[in-house]
Amino acid sequence: MPHILNQQSLKTYNTFGIQQIASHFCIATTIEEIKEAVFFAKKNYIRFDILGGGSNILLTKDYDGLLIKIETKGKEIIYENDEEIHLKIQAGENWHLLVMYCVQHHWYGIENMALIPGTVGAAPIQNIGAYGKEIKDVLLQVNALCIDTMQFHTFNNEECEFGYRDSFFKKNTKKYIILEVTLRLKKHSVLHTKYGDVQKIIETEMGGVYNIENVANAVIKIRKSKLPDPNLIGNAGSFFKNPVIEKSQYDILKKKYPHIPHFEVNDGIKIPAAWLIEQCNWKAFQEGEIGVHHLQALVLINLGNAKGIEILQLSEKIIQSVNEKFGIHLEREVNIW
């Protein structure tokens, strides 16, 4: 049974660096400990939730219940042939370290997602993605614990119902705990460098050498140049999703804003939320302990001792002003607790 701590400060357990208290808190290092912690909460009729790296949550109040932080570790090759490798990873492994491990072994498929914070277990929840790749592109299966029945259940890729920053697990919170994720990675070079400045950096700074290390390093370089490091400035990455609007709405907006950036996607036209927020003059906004990052308007920041509720209120003001100016409703990507 994992050791249960009472009245645990969560400040160092969320990348926003928000100070709130969990009435009960434990760290589970094995699947058995995860199950024991859940049994404990059920037996004592206390609410419980799962915490990974805390990089996609905003704490707005103290947590009254048992917070189970997943720190299970381990990676195992469960199948390989000349073409591909199936790697099963425990939920508590760090995502970025996993990416670098795969880069080192020349296993292709997740290099574009270097430097995304958090755990492997949380990655399928919002179908993490960056630089044109998402975990859904390489995910073979997810092993999860059903909270109602306490039975293990395996989801294949289709059953995860992945969408843009969305999945079955995100839509059905508190029903399953993700325990293991199996990825299908390629052994032969398949690189995706068309997105953003990746190609430009490889051409200008890496001698035009296209290999897995250079793709990961280019992504890391771009990310470091425009995203605040949560160890220095509290944040949870993009606070909002990029909205996808109907072509007809885009056509109307284009007449009024001829330079509106846009990307055609399957279900409509994606407009970068950062541009919309910038047009409403929020970029670099600061008030008291809260702000909008000066290089990336999608990122809300804690300047020191912000309260979660203040950041939530700022996000509401941003949503309102973007709605008033463009008639587009921004959705939050970060989970509000």
Ligand code: FAD
């Ligand atoms: P947490 O924040 O701990 O948890 C998030 C949610 O998942 C919570 O609801 C939690 O209960 C649930 N959860 C966590 N683990 C499990 C589990 N094992 N089983 C069931 N539920 C679970 N995201 C992207 O998609 N792309 C990016 O490029 C990106 N860049 C970022 C950059 C920065 C600087 C930061 C701070 C964040 C960024 N994010 C990005 C968001 C975040 O890193 C991801 O969403 C990440 O997957 C969250 O992992 P976590 O372990 O920190 O999850």
Ligand code: NAP
């Ligand atoms: P960016 O490259 O400046 O691009 C801004 C926007 O344009 C995003 O909406 C992005 O969509 C879209 N875009 C750019 N090139 C595209 C293409 N070729 N096809 C389709 N859409 C395209 O974005 P950024 O803020 O610096 O982030 C870079 C990448 O890291 C993005 O993929 C972003 O999602 C990811 N990221 C995510 C978080 C997070 O917390 N979720 C934080 C930081 C960075 P997409 O977002 O759909 O890619």
